[in-house]
Every structure is written in C-alpha cells, then in structure tokens.
Amino acid sequence: MNFIKITLIAIVSSFLFACSSQPEPSTQYYLFPYPENKALQQRVEIALNLELAPYLKTDSIALLKEGNLLQFAHYHRWAQPLQVSINESLVDKLSNQLPGKVVDDINQLGGLQLQIVRFHGNLQGEVMLIGAWSIAQQKPEKFILRMQQSAEGYDDLVSTMDLLLDKLVQQIVKQLI
Amino acid sequence: MQTPTIKKRTKLSSVWIIPLFAMLVSIWFVTQHYLNRGTEIEIRFQSAEGIEAGKTLIKTLNVEVGVVTKVEINEDLLTVRVLARIKPEATNLLRQDSQFWVVKPRIGSKGVSGLTTLLSGAYIELEPGNDYPGKTSFVGLENPPLNRTNKDGLNIYLVSDASNSLNAGDPVLFKGFEVGQVTQIEILNSKKLKTNIFIESPYDRMVTSNSRFYNTSGVSFRLNAQGIDVFSDSIESTLTGGISFDLPATLSPGKAVTDGTEFKLYENKMAIEAHPYQYSVDYLLLFERSIRGLNIGEYVEYRGVRVGTVVDISFDYLPENQFDSANAPKVPVLIRLDPGRILGEDSPAAVEKLTKILNRHVKNGLRAALKTGSLVTGQSYIQLDFYPDQSKSIFNVGLYSSIPTTHDDLDSMLSDIGVFADSLAKLPLTQTASQVNNMLASAEQTMQEATQLIQSLNQFAAQGKQLIEQPSAQELPQKLNTLITELEKTLQLFSNEKGLASSLDITLHEVQSTLRSIQKVADTIESKPDSLLFSSPRQADIVPGKDK
Incomplete structure (x- = not known):
C-alpha cells in the first residue's frame, strides 16, 4: 500500500511539475562603445552618407547560423538603429583621425559615401564587414574585412564589430592621407 | 352338252385406262418440266471467281431470274464458259444488248459495293438491254457497267490533249453536284485522248452547245497582271479527279445537244475563262x-x-x-x-x-x-x-x-x-488673279491696323516707365531679396542633417520597423492562432562564437 501511495504522489507531482515553465530569459540591448575623444571641441566633423543593407535595419542582431542561413536573435537586440550607431561611431573615428583640412576638402566634395552590404558574426566567432566607400564621383573602393571574436557571446560580438569599424577607419585614413 | 359360247371381245379392257392415264400424266409432267426448265444460255467470263454450278443465281434488279447450271473452261484455256438456265418468264430479258456481270464485294475510289454478297455469295446480274430478244450467248463484263442502259441521260465525247489523271468512274460535276460520270477513256493518237462521259437525266438538259468541259483534278494557281487566282472544285474531284462543265461568264446557254456530241476538254477552269469562245x-x-x-x-x-x-x-x-x-x-x-x-x-x-x-x-x-x-x-x-x-x-x-x-x-x-x-489649261487662273488682288487689298488694311497697334504699344510703354519710376516700385527688389533670404534660411533648417530631415528619417525608420514587427505578429497568428493566449516556449538565441 505504501508503495502504491508513493507511486501515485510521484505521478501526480510529475504532471504538476510538467505544467510549470522555465523562466524566460530577458531581452538584452547592446550599443557600440562610446569613443573617447581627446579634442572634441576643435575638430571638424566629416559629412558621412551611410547606406546600410536592408537586413541591417532591424533591431535584432543578425547572426549567420550555417551556410546561407541567417538568424535574427530574439533576446539580443540593438539599443538604437544600427544606422545611427554606425554613423555616430564612424563620424567620430574619422573626424578624430583625419586632419581638419582633409575633412574640409571631403565635405566640399559632398562628403564620404559609404555602403555596407554585410555586417554580421557567425557561430565560429568570425565577424565580417563588407562594403564600399567613395568620395564624390570617384570609383568606389571595395573592402572585405574579417575578424575573430576573442570570446563567445553577444557582448564580445558587438566589441569585435566595433573593432572592425576601427579597422575600416584605418583603411580609409591610410588611403586618404 | 352345252357348248361354251365364245365371244370375241374386240374392246380393250377398261383396266388399261389406268396405265394410260398414268402415261398421259407422266408425259404432261415431262413436257411441263421441259417447258419450265427455261432457256439455256452461255456467258463467257475471264474467270469463274465466286461462281458455282447449281448455286450461283442470276438476278435482275435483285429478282431471281435463273441459275448457273454448269461452269467449264473454254477450249482457248483463257476464258470460262458459264451455262445457266433462265426462267421462261424471264426469257424476254435476253436481248441483243443485255449485259451480265458478277456481283461481288468491291472496294475502290468510288466506295464499297456488293457487301451483301459476303454472306449470300456472289451472283450474276443480268441487265436487259433495249434491243430485240432471242440471244443465248453472251460475253460477261468484268466490272459493273458505268452507264446503265435503263437510265436516261446523255452520252458526250470530250477530246483533250492529255488525260490529266482521269479514270473511268470519275465524277462529272455541274456547279459542284455530281451529275454523271466518266464511262470510258480512249487514246485516239499520241497527243489526243477521247473521254466518254454520261450525264444523267434530268441534268443532261444543262449541257448546251455553249457548255465548256474542264478537268477539275487538283488545285491550280495563276499569277498574272490582275493578281493571283486560285481554282479548285469539290474535295472529291480534287483528290480523285473529275470533270466539270459550266458556261463561261461571258456566254449565254446555247442550243440543246444530242447524244454523241463532241466537246473539247479544257485543262482547267481558267482555260475556259481564257478562251470561252469557239471561234477566234x-x-x-x-x-x-x-x-x-x-x-x-x-x-x-x-x-x-x-x-x-x-x-x-x-x-x-x-x-x-x-x-x-x-x-x-x-x-x-x-x-x-x-x-x-x-x-x-x-x-x-x-x-x-x-x-x-x-x-x-x-x-x-x-x-x-x-x-x-x-x-x-x-x-x-x-x-x-x-x-x-x-x-x-x-x-x-x-x-x-x-x-x-x-x-x-x-x-x-x-x-x-x-x-x-x-489640267494646267483648266486651272482657274482669272479667278486666282482676282483673289490675289483682294488679298493684297486686305493686306494693306492689315498694315494700317498694325501701325495703329504699334502706336498704342508705345503709349503703353511710356505709362509703364512712369509706373517703374514711382518710389513704391523702386522698393520692390529689396523686399524680394529679403524674402528670398528668409526662404533660404527655412530651407537650410530642413536640409540640415541633424535637423528636421534627420528626425523625419529616424521616425520613418521606426515606422518601418514597427510595420515589420506587426507583420511578424500577423504571420505568427496566422500560423498559430492560439499564440495570443498561450505563449509558445521560445528557444534561447544561438551564441556567436560558440563553435569556435
């Protein structure tokens, strides 16, 4: 009898526990690190015309799962539109690294045109940034940049993406000076 | 003792009446048999295909008139001799021009005939002629005759240069209707052919001295100064050949023709239209x-x-x-x-x-x-x-x-x-000259009016000058300049990147994003309508760099 009681209690409790759900993970929001400008007051800001691929205009962080399969994270999102973040980050970085005269010249020619067609990470930890930049009506300079994440996770992905933007800025500065 | 009286009986016994009667009856039977046996006739055929002694019947219009009694090969070893008996009441059919032929199944361009004989067996058709009776030896036809002697109609001869693929049995058409057929084709010499045709009554009345006969086999084309002509007759005659007759468009019907009249057979319809006349x-x-x-x-x-x-x-x-x-x-x-x-x-x-x-x-x-x-x-x-x-x-x-x-x-x-x-001479030159004069006069008037117009324009210009010289008019350009500067400032506000345009852009982006989220919600509800009430467990996001 005792055995039957214990068995019944076990079955009923297993039914009841089955109905309970796990606590849902909360949504995380990310932002690129804010650049540390040394002489924010004196510098001339570069005019940047940024054009993002349509898939980057969503709040969710895009991640290449395997092959051509792209997945948008549900619990990991951009705190503000990527268009604004990248624009802000690049304008700061370029304005800091380029001499004021060069920035003036570029602004007179209608600013820097930048087009980003791919900007995402993958399960292997590789982050890629593909696109092209140009000044006035010159031939666009294409770029394909890759970088490996140092650790797994979304936080490190965003840091690596910021590093890739640094790398792009260096490449542009190298071409212009 | 009585002496027997012997009487000589000279008379025959009445018993003999019976055999006598029997004999008379026999004689009557024999005579009757011979009389009813009918006339024996002899028909020659190329072969005795389908003919059997004692079985094959002789028929006229499908009525039995006799039977074949014997079939044997002739002495020449090339033909067969068919002996038959014709019933006494049908002996009248055995005329000088009577015709015999074997009816059996035939398949040709004119269709299928004699199918009934497949079951009943072949029979010999006797077609009585119009001549006097009394003939007993005949030559059988290999094929059924094309022109039946018991049909009314008209026999005509057509002379042509070439046969043009005509055959006996081909149709003769009038306005597309079959009114007769080709009965025979003879070669007169190396260049001339004679075609016999038979036209059935009452269509024989359509043939007149002005009728023209032409070959309707095939389709003919002609390109000439007037364009392209295409001629063809009925499908049957186009495929199998045939003859048509018609009146040329320019001729009226001529006199009636008699049996045996000779006509020319034209190559095609174009030929009869080209030479519709007999004399030229x-x-x-x-x-x-x-x-x-x-x-x-x-x-x-x-x-x-x-x-x-x-x-x-x-x-x-x-x-x-x-x-x-x-x-x-x-x-x-x-x-x-x-x-x-x-x-x-x-x-x-x-x-x-x-x-x-x-x-x-x-x-x-x-x-x-x-x-x-x-x-x-x-x-x-x-x-x-x-x-x-x-x-x-x-x-x-x-x-x-x-x-x-x-x-x-x-x-x-x-x-x-x-x-x-x-046409130059017919041109109305006098009229034109007077019109020119009138035009010149009105031009002079127009010139005068134009001078007046210029004068009033001058006055208008002077008044305009006075208006411009007024101080209020002088101030106008300066006011316009101010307005333009103001406008430029306002426009700059809009074009400034961090100004209104930029925030508009961001708002638009957010609206787009919201619309996309709404679409996602709609998709989810469509695929899983209960998801509004029961949230489905969502898997945790994949982690970047997990597979490193």
Missing part, C-alpha cells in the same frame, strides 16, 4: 524589245477592254532561218482575238468580219503595244490602240497574219504630258 482569230505580234513580264494567258486589251488572250510565245512561229538571218530577230507573240468579245457573235462569219475590220483599223494606225500591268509583280499585257502618225498594214509571217507593234514608253510619257497640259 490568231495574230502574230513581233516585238523589237524585251517581253519580260508577259505570260501565256495574259490579256489582250483594246483601250482597257479585254478582246483576247496571249496564246503562246515562241520562236517556232518565225519562218525557218529567220532567227539566224535577221540582224536583230524580233520576239514573236501569238495572240488570239475573240470575235465574241468584240462583235458579240461567235461564228465563222464573225471571224471573217473581224479580220476585215482589223485590216481596216491597222491601216488607220491600230498597233499592238506591250504595257506594264502591275508595277508590283512586273507583269505585262498587250494593248491595242491607235497611233495615227504611223501607217502600216497587216502583213504575213509564216502561217499567221501580223499586227504591227510599237514602242509605248515614250508614248505613254507624251500622253501623260498632254494630260498635265490639259
């Missing part, structure tokens, strides 16, 4: 220029009215050695003029009359000229017309008379110039 005159034309574009069958016209046809183009018509000896040999063209078209009379008398008339006209300047009928196809035709400045007469070339020819190119140009001059 041939002339040879000699051209000094190229006749390229002129075809046989082309029209000969007198001032646009058709009077004949081009029959042939060949150097054969030149007398011997003419081509070799002449300096620049002319090109002979044979034309056929129809008195029926010109004089409305189709008779030998009309031919003579036309010859005389043409002789007279040629002396007065009638000439033949080659003209271009169609600039598109380049086809030419022959035109007869008067060219009064030339005087020649008809001369003979070989067997034919020749109408003099002329060049027409220059002539047509001259006549065109004449027409142009005529």
